[in-house]
Amino acid sequence: MKLRLVAAERLKAVLGGDHFSPLGTGELADGRDRALANRLITTALRRHGQINTMLADLLDKGLPPRSGSFEAVLRLSLAQLVFLPDLGAHSALFLAVEAIKRDSKARHLSGLMNAVLRRAQANSARYGLMDDATLLPAAFAKGWTEAYGAEAVAGFAEALVEGAPLDLTLRDDDPELVEALGAERLIADSVRLESRDRPVEALPGYDEGRWWVQDAASAIPARLMVLDPNKAVLDVCAAPGGKTAQLIKAGYRVTALDNDAGRLERLRQNMARLGYSPKVIEADAANFDPATPFDGVLLDAPCSATGTFRRHPEVLWSRNAGDIAGRVRLQRALLANAYRCLAPGGTLIYCVCSLEPSEGEEQVDWALDALPGLELAPIRAAELAGLEQAVTPRGLVRTHPAMTPGNGNAGMDGFFVARFRRTG
Numbered sequence: 001m002k003l004r005l006v007a008a009e010r011l012k013a014v015l016g017g018d019h020f021s022p023l024g025t026g027e028l029a030d031g032r033d034r035a036l037a038n039r040l041i042t043t044a045l046r047r048h049g050q051i052n053t054m055l056a057d058l059l060d061k062g063l064p065p066r067s068g069s070f071e072a073v074l075r076l077s078l079a080q081l082v083f084l085p086d087l088g089a090h091s092a093l094f095l096a097v098e099a100i101k102r103d104s105k106a107r108h109l110s111g112l113m114n115a116v117l118r119r120a121q122a123n124s125a126r127y128g129l130m131d132d133a134t135l136l137p138a139a140f141a142k143g144w145t146e147a148y149g150a151e152a153v154a155g156f157a158e159a160l161v162e163g164a165p166l167d168l169t170l171r172d173d174d175p176e177l178v179e180a181l182g183a184e185r186l187i188a189d190s191v192r193l194e195s196r197d198r199p200v201e202a203l204p205g206y207d208e209g210r211w212w213v214q215d216a217a218s219a220i221p222a223r224l225m226v227l228d229p230n231k232a233v234l235d236v237c238a239a240p241g242g243k244t245a246q247l248i249k250a251g252y253r254v255t256a257l258d259n260d261a262g263r264l265e266r267l268r269q270n271m272a273r274l275g276y277s278p279k280v281i282e283a284d285a286a287n288f289d290p291a292t293p294f295d296g297v298l299l300d301a302p303c304s305a306t307g308t309f310r311r312h313p314e315v316l317w318s319r320n321a322g323d324i325a326g327r328v329r330l331q332r333a334l335l336a337n338a339y340r341c342l343a344p345g346g347t348l349i350y351c352v353c354s355l356e357p358s359e360g361e362e363q364v365d366w367a368l369d370a371l372p373g374l375e376l377a378p379i380r381a382a383e384l385a386g387l388e389q390a391v392t393p394r395g396l397v398r399t400h401p402a403m404t405p406g407n408g409n410a411g412m413d414g415f416f417v418a419r420f421r422r423t424g
């Protein structure tokens with residue numbers, strides 16, 4: 001029961017707009033309970049679109065308003081009944097009813113909960129066969145089909161249900177470490193753990209800072225900064241520091257800038273673990289004005305993050321066109337200032353973990369038009385060995401969750417990368 005209450009509380013927070021993060025030891029001390037609760041929540045989030053279809057079918061009058069944990073508990077139980085049958089139908093029904101009896105805002109709905117879940121149980125075989133197309137919001141599916149084609153989008157739906165493996169970037173390229181981790185090599189210094197039986201902190205090499213967690217797609221942009229060693233590089237929007245670490249590993253003098261003090265603290269901790277010491281600046285990237293311009297600027301701009309839906313399925317349901325338009329404006333302000341921070345001849349890398357062309361390809365057109373001293377420095381397929389298909393004819397990089405990095409299994413975040421040079 002505790003497990004279900006904790007899971008419902010986390011799901012309710014995510015439905016209310018919080019970013020999803022798995023439950024930790026602080027919330028549920030027992031490892032098995034925690035794994036089960038996280039499985040319930042992630043299944044409810046991954047299957048959100050299909051559960052919406054079920055709710056429309058099951059609730060004649062829609063969800064009751066102001067009903068506390070009712071919706072979260074119901075979604076968890078539907079996820080269990082239809083998609084996690086190994087957990088047993090009885091507990092899905094019984095525990096749901098008991099859970100809302102403990103919530104003063106929802107307890108008057110225990111009869112409805114019981115009736116709805118019984119109907120769902122009777123229909124569970126039919127619900128289990130629901131079309132994959134209902135997994136993705138219609139507006140995103142339409143835009144992505146135009147941008148990437150129907151086959152890729154079918155792959156996105158599969159990737160959403162599958163979730164993401166754990167990708168690491170190696171500080172030390174040591175075959176023994178790769179073997180001890182049980183990892184597969186992907187591209188360059190990225191490796192992948194398809195499954196793991198322990199928390200990240202307990203994996204070999206964590207304490208010694210021999211690797212950091214970074215999706216294979218997220219590791220691409222910093223590799224495309226190709227300067228002479230010891231050049232000065234500004235990492236804009238740097239926290240928690242995945243790309244900062246790569247730039248330091250590549251031999252540059254790195255300044256990491258972010259405007260979020262809490263996230264910068266995480267960056268400092270991550271760098272301390274890795275034995276790296278960038279200069280760290282807390283500032284607004286839209287008007288940061290350095291005394292000396294930089295040879296390279298990497299801007300990992302805040303974005304809709306739709307490319308991360310395998311780990312954050314909630315981004316699919318919490319983003320709307322208005323949010324994305326706001327991000328597009330912010331990205332332009334940050335791009336314009338990143339350009340100002342750059343020395344003539346310097347390299348600017350712009351990237352976002354978004355699948356939206358408005359935050360990627362269309363921003364390149366805007367930048368080339370609005371910032372006349374900027375030209376594209378096309379990325380060559382040979383620079384992305386093992387993932388050549390991600391390089392577009394214009395020399396941009398576009399990854400998506402149906403792509404396969406190197407010899408790995410399919411799946412990586414959706415990322416967009418452009419490389420520019422400042423001409424004057």
Ligand SMILES: C[S@@+](CC[C@H](N)C(=O)[O-])C[C@H]1O[C@@H](n2cnc3c(N)ncnc32)[C@H](O)[C@@H]1O
Nearest residue numbers: 237238239240241242243258259260284285300
């Ligand atoms: C996509 S995350 C960066 C991830 C990071 N580059 C990495 O590889 O680990 C975006 C970051 O932008 C920061 N940010 C958002 N708006 C900003 C602004 N106006 N100035 C500086 N940083 C900003 C956020 O605090 C967040 O840390």
